[in-house]
Amino acid sequence: MRYTILCYHSEEVTSSWTEEEDAEVIENLKAVNRKWAKSFEPIVRLMPTTAATTLRKSENIVTDGPFAETKEQLLGFYVVNVESYELAVQIAREMAEANPGGAYELRPIALYYPNGEAIEDAPTP
Amino acid sequence: MPQPPEADWIEARLVGARPQAVAALLRYFRDLDLAEEAFQEACLRALRSWPKNGPPRDAASWLIMVGRNAAIDHKRKQARLTALPDEEVFSDREDTEPDMAERLDTADYRDDILRLLFVCCHPDLPATQQIALALRVVSGLSVPRIAAAFLVGERAMEQRITRAKARIAKADIPFETPGPVERADRFAVVAAMIYLVFNEGYTDANPKSERAKLCDEAIRLSRLMLRLFPAEPDMMGLLALMLLQHSRQKARFDETGAPILLDDQDRRLWNHGQIAEALAMIDKAMLHRRPGPYQIQAAIAALHARAERPQDTDWAGIDALYGALERHTPSPVVTLNRSVAVWKLHGAEAALAMIAPLSEPLDGYFYFHGVRGNLLERLGRHDEARAAFGRAIALANTPAEAAHIRQHLDRFEGERDTGGS
Numbered sequence: 323m324r325y326t327i328l329c330y331h332s333e334e335v336t337s338s339w340t341e342e343e344d345a346e347v348i349e350n351l352k353a354v355n356r357k358w359a360k361s362f363e364p365i366v367r368l369m370p371t372t373a374a375t376t377l378r379k380s381e382n383i384v385t386d387g388p389f390a391e392t393k394e395q396l397l398g399f400y401v402v403n404v405e406s407y408e409l410a411v412q413i414a415r416e417m418a419e420a421n422p423g424g425a426y427e428l429r430p431i432a433l434y435y436p437n438g439e440a441i442e443d444a445p446t447p
Numbered sequence: 448m449p450q451p452p453e454a455d456w457i458e459a460r461l462v463g464a465r466p467q468a469v470a471a472l473l474r475y476f477r478d479l480d481l482a483e484e485a486f487q488e489a490c491l492r493a494l495r496s497w498p499k500n501g502p503p504r505d506a507a508s509w510l511i512m513v514g515r516n517a518a519i520d521h522k523r524k525q526a527r528l529t530a531l532p533d534e535e536v537f538s539d540r541e542d543t544e545p546d547m548a549e550r551l552d553t554a555d556y557r558d559d560i561l562r563l564l565f566v567c568c569h570p571d572l573p574a575t576q577q578i579a580l581a582l583r584v585v586s587g588l589s590v591p592r593i594a595a596a597f598l599v600g601e602r603a604m605e606q607r608i609t610r611a612k613a614r615i616a617k618a619d620i621p622f623e624t625p626g627p628v629e630r631a632d633r634f635a636v637v638a639a640m641i642y643l644v645f646n647e648g649y650t651d652a653n654p655k656s657e658r659a660k661l662c663d664e665a666i667r668l669s670r671l672m673l674r675l676f677p678a679e680p681d682m683m684g685l686l687a688l689m690l691l692q693h694s695r696q697k698a699r700f701d702e703t704g705a706p707i708l709l710d711d712q713d714r715r716l717w718n719h720g721q722i723a724e725a726l727a728m729i730d731k732a733m734l735h736r737r738p739g740p741y742q743i744q745a746a747i748a749a750l751h752a753r754a755e756r757p758q759d760t761d762w763a764g765i766d767a768l769y770g771a772l773e774r775h776t777p778s779p780v781v782t783l784n785r786s787v788a789v790w791k792l793h794g795a796e797a798a799l800a801m802i803a804p805l806s807e808p809l810d811g812y813f814y815f816h817g818v819r820g821n822l823l824e825r826l827g828r829h830d831e832a833r834a835a836f837g838r839a840i841a842l843a844n845t846p847a848e849a850a851h852i853r854q855h856l857d858r859f860e861g862e863r864d865t866g867g868s
């Protein structure tokens with residue numbers, strides 16, 4: 323069975339970390355990742371919510387910032403690899419036509435490890 | 448005494464909630480000192496209460512409520528002692544209270560924080576006082592840390608901040624909700640102040656110094672502004688610009704503290720995470736199709752960042768973007784910067800012709816003489832080049848800048864000697 327483990331924290335706190343503090347947290351996490359290396363599939367670190375935009379599907383409008391409503395629930399996610407933000411928005415719009423209702427939040431990915439065990443190489447998108 | 452494990456976390460929450468809390472308390476008390484004291488008191492109570500009762504769901508609201516109540520209690524006691532009626536202490540309490548309760552839920556603090564930052568960059572204050580005040584009041588940095596960042600004594604910094612506050616207390620701070628035009632004006636002033644904070648840190652060669660940390664603080668402030676005003680493309684541009692400039696921090700200075708020019712930097716030392724975020728922010732800003740000065744400057748920096756080697760740089764793109772920047776905000780410094788792209792594209796002669804009209808407005812500017820000397824040198828006009836470098840050394844802001852030019856001069860003198868013999 324595959325599970326996603328979704329990460330939540332206060333962005334005010336995490337964006338106040340110094341580079342060293344940030345690196346320490348990542349090191350601690352890597353130890354767990356290594357221990358369970360066979361089980362980890364994609365590992366993704368998202369960029370801050372300041373880099374997010376949200377497509378409200380019923381109105382077909384794109385607004386800046388993350389999806390902040392509490393009435394809807396998170397149901398799934400896609401990872402797309404495209405040349406520009408605009409293209410990502412276009413894909414989301416086409417998906418919205420196929421499946422109206424709710425919203426898509428677009429968030430650039432900061433770090434992407436397609437296979438968790440390859441965590442030592444640090445690819446940036 | 449060992450610290451409880453939560454202490455760090457509580458500290459981080461207090462720092463994170465500070466701008467919002469102080470901003471709301473300022474709206475309530477209309478006095479910077481009182482707002483700060485109320486926040487301090489709330490923090491003390493948080494340190495006592497949160498480890499026992501657990502942290503509140505919304506730290507900022509908690510701190511605002513507790514800080515406000517504590518300050519009112521204190522004022523009431525004082526008022527009784529001095530026989531002043533409460534109402535005169537808080538003229539608008541009746542109006543503010545129901546509004547406040549509602550705002551705590553809707554998280555509509557945007558104008559509070561904008562006002563707080565705007566108050567710190569009051570036009571009556573010189574730029575250095577603006578930055579010091581913002582760092583003290585909004586970011587909550589201690590006076591010794593700010594003093595260290597500005598390379599002045601603690602007492603001098605304390606006085607500077609006190610003077611700034613006194614000036615603001617006398618000035619008329621507008622407390623009504625700003626209209627769209629006024630909000631845009633405030634926004635521009637605040638963005639400029641944030642960039643000043645950044646530039647203050649940018650010139651420091653030691654990334655561990657208090658001064659260099661101002662770069663992180665400026666980035667944090669712009670993120671805060673963007674969370675409050677997510678649809679401002681030029682604030683996205685400012686964040687992107689600062690991230691791009693900051694991404695080169697480890698590559699920008701040699702071990703003696705002398706600056707390393709972009710062409711000579713080891714690009715592997717650039718922070719590629721920051722570059723990636725900046726590129727995403729520029730892309731996102733461009734969805735708005737409302738270019739502004741920070742977006743254009745960020746786009747220029749992005750073209751440098753995208754080049755894996757100096758020779759891969761898209762100079763035509765940079766030239767075009769500088770052209771756009773000149774149209775948007777004409778300035779001799781922009782033209783001077785553009786001349787570097789013109790040099791790469793069309794040669795030193797063309798670039799020299801371009802900067803010739805700048806000799807008057809930029810006569811006192813270190814970089815002007817540095818760039819001019821460089822171009823003259825390339826054209827083999829050695830005596831004029833040496834004179835220009837001499838002028839640049841005389842105008843250098845830091846010993847490292849002067850040393851850099853001197854080194855350049857030495858190298859070029861050396862090349863001439865070997866070339867001539």
